[in-house]
Amino acid sequence: MNYNKVNKFILSELINICGEKDVIVDKKRIIDYSHDEYIKPDENTFPELVVKPKTVYEISKIIKLANRNLIPVTVRGGGTGLSGGAVSFCGGILLSMENLKKIVEVDKKNFMATVESGVTLQEFAKELEKHNLFFPPKPGDEYAMIGGMIATNAGGARVVKYGTMRNLVRGLEVVLPDGEIINVGGKLIKNSAGYSLLNLFIGSEGTLGIITKAIISIMSRNVNTLTILVPYDNIDSAIKTVTEILNTKNVPVSIEFLELEPILLTEKLLGKSWPVKVGKAHLMIVIDNKCGECVNEQTEHISEICNNNGALEIFVAENNVKQKEIAEIRSNLYESIKNYVVEILDIAVPPASIGDFVNELHQLEKKYSVWLPTYGHAADGNVHTHYMSGKYFNGEIIPVPENEWRSKRDLVVEEIVKTGISFGGSISGEHGIGVTKINFMRSMYSEKYLDLLKKIKTVFDENNILNPGKMIPSL
Ligand SMILES: Cc1cc2nc3c(=O)[nH]c(=O)nc-3n(C[C@H](O)[C@H](O)[C@H](O)COP(=O)(O)OP(=O)(O)OC[C@H]3O[C@@H](n4cnc5c(N)ncnc54)[C@H](O)[C@@H]3O)c2cc1C
Known part of the structure; x- marks a missing residue:
């Protein structure tokens, strides 16, 4: 797809929609929006500008403008993702959800809350605490936003008892790539009325629509x-x-x-x-x-x-x-190794196979003489393995020469992925595909499966303006 650049006319339209304060063009400020927790900022990760809309209507207008003018749009929540999903690799507009901050309702009768998608997990938890309620999903970073958590179908440590986001999201308000606003689901526990668009948006990583509001299940606190x-x-x-x-x-x-x-x-x-x-x-x-x-x-x-x-x-x-x-x-396990992490894998295998899978990882460590620190959510089979540019020695990480770790990187990572898949595993248990795992999609899925994904994407986003280059290979 040949995209257009943001020109003066589009910039002034965006300022008309959001106000000057909420349109960022200064590169020094854009840098904060040009990375996530894995991808570091560089010249390929800068959007042309950042917009910070305050309402669903502003988002709808921005998307209509972008679609008409073939400008790519990347949605960003808290930027805590580990797969580069919120990073723009093709310029265009970076749409930050940080100003959609309302907790609209805490419905104690239905045990559901209605929340705008820019609310962070930390803010949401604080509000619920006042009502002696809680929301179980807990990815490791409390600055993750509700919209980002839905878009990645986040999980975390508590999944074994309470499930992933998919098990808890009941309804969504979404801006589609043509700017139309739709609502799917509702305050419902059961709903068998046709295909579930709700479930399609959950885990769609900003490729099908922009999630602006959600109805989610909450629980009373087990003190x-x-x-x-x-x-x-x-x-x-x-x-x-x-x-x-x-x-x-x-x-x-x-x-x-x-x-x-x-x-x-x-x-x-x-x-x-x-x-x-x-x-x-x-x-x-x-x-x-x-x-x-x-x-x-x-x-x-x-x-x-x-x-x-x-x-x-x-x-x-x-x-x-x-x-x-x-x-x-x-x-903080990730924080302690982060500076030497080259690749983060997020493979999920059937829970009873974790032991065998981790033993195979240790065999790979020996075979290639690398260090693959691994930890994860044992009860749901989700293993985080890291390919490193350093080795552990006596309480610290010693750097490995660059030519050495680079020469083995693709081989080792490919073997880890293949091993995970051979156990009947998934290439991502909770972090999503983004850009970092896009090349593994062909290892996991058949051409037919990928073709169906492409067709679904085209039905929603004919011009491929939403988060291009993410999740689906060769689109
Ligand atoms: C130390 C650490 C530990 C972590 N542990 C876990 C863990 O245990 N479990 C887990 O699941 N995750 C974990 N994560 C990853 C991360 O926190 C989750 O993926 C989180 O759900 C991302 O939310 P976010 O708001 O930061 O999304 P972002 O990083 O901003 O975006 C992630 C994706 O969602 C899309 N997106 C964001 N907002 C919207 C929206 N409103 N509408 C449509 N698309 C949108 C983006 O385009 C992107 O594709 C961890 C991260 C760190 C740094």
């Missing part, structure tokens, strides 16, 4: 929580434990698996201490319940399962301060 850390000698015993825990009456909120090296680096980064020092593979199990006694019973039951499966020790954090400290270390 009693407890965190259990369990170290093992090897990943197999850890995963066997997970399968058994999932067969118990009360499912934990989360069961994360972590390996020792990233934990040690994060302790050092934060100056905080992970309470367990032994074992190579650790499980971090969080449970919650309205009834305090039930939490204790559940802890006893889980501890018994862990002990029967070779746990080296069981550490139970009851007080909030210790639980927060553990959660903080878990949340």
